[in-house]
Amino acid sequence: MTYSQFIHQLITGIQGTSALEYIGTFTGIASVWFSRKENILVYPVGLISTIIYIYISFKGSLLGEASVNIYYTIMSVYGWMLWTKKDAINNTTILHISSSNKKEWIQQILFFVICYIILFGCLTWLKKSFAPDAIPWADAFASAAAYTGMWLMAKKKLENWWWWILTNTASIPLYFIKGYAFTSIQFLVFLVMAIAGLIEWRRRIMNIEC
Numbered sequence: 465m466t467y468s469q470f471i472h473q474l475i476t477g478i479q480g481t482s483a484l485e486y487i488g489t490f491t492g493i494a495s496v497w498f499s500r501k502e503n504i505l506v507y508p509v510g511l512i513s514t515i516i517y518i519y520i521s522f523k524g525s526l527l528g529e530a531s532v533n534i535y536y537t538i539m540s541v542y543g544w545m546l547w548t549k550k551d552a553i554n555n556t557t558i559l560h561i562s563s564s565n566k567k568e569w570i571q572q573i574l575f576f577v578i579c580y581i582i583l584f585g586c587l588t589w590l591k592k593s594f595a596p597d598a599i600p601w602a603d604a605f606a607s608a609a610a611y612t613g614m615w616l617m618a619k620k621k622l623e624n625w626w627w628w629i630l631t632n633t634a635s636i637p638l639y640f641i642k643g644y645a646f647t648s649i650q651f652l653v654f655l656v657m658a659i660a661g662l663i664e665w666r667r668r669i670m671n672i673e674c
Contacts, residue, residue: 481646488516489650496628496654499617500661502561502668507544511537524642525597527590529635531583532607536614543618561668563622572612572623579608599638606634622669625662632658 495510514536521530549558564572587600613627632655640648 476645481644484516485520485644485646488513488520489646492517492650493653493657496657496661500657500664502620502665504544504547507540507547511540514540520644520647524639524644526603526638526642527587527598529603529607529638532610532614535611539614539618543614546618547620559620560672561620561622561665563669564616568621569623572616572627575615576608576612576627579611580604583607597642599641602634602638606631606638609634622662622665625658625665628658629655629662 491509492513495506495513498504498506498509514533518530518533518537521527521533546559547557550556551558583604584600587598587604591598591600609627609630613624613631616624616627632651635651636648636655639645639651
């Protein structure tokens with residue numbers, strides 16, 4: 465693809481962006497911003513985006529991404545409960561930002577690998593039978609990384625940002641190829657915000673330790 469073709473596809477994609485996609489994009493960006501600030505609004509705002517993107521992903525034959533957004537919706541409710549849980553005696557929040565130890569890192573990687581294998585197998589089968597436009601390896605990679613990131617975010621683990629960085633990096637070209645140019649730009653914004661989130665959460669951990 466030449467530069468002019470890229471620009472043409474980008475402009476065409478933005479012009480064809482629906483109001484629903486705009487809402488999903490802006491609420492998604494807002495939820496990441498709230499997550500970076502460790503603000504509980506990450507979950508109610510994020511739920512609006514995930515529900516919209518369940519529809520968009522199915523429509524675009526991004527079945528792995530659709531499963532991710534269904535998972536996001538479930539985990540948002542779970543994370544909302546964890547983030548708001550308080551100590552009965554001191555009435556203070558129980559869950560705090562922390563780093564993963566070696567055992568937890570191994571668990572994360574195994575979780576990612578298992579998710580990838582399952583998603584890749586399912587998407588390959590679906591591509592043959594129902595969704596010829598699916599891109600199994602890329603969709604499975606982005607989805608498995610997102611599954612891992614969302615799980616760790618609910619537990620307020622610093623490493624969730626590393627998985628979001630992987631997810632966003634893979635999702636930028638994935639959505640662009642599918643014609644969702646505005647959503648592709650959204651993931652570029654997410655990538656920048658994930659890097660900023662990683663830096664900010666790391667700073668917060670250092671302040672706690674000091």
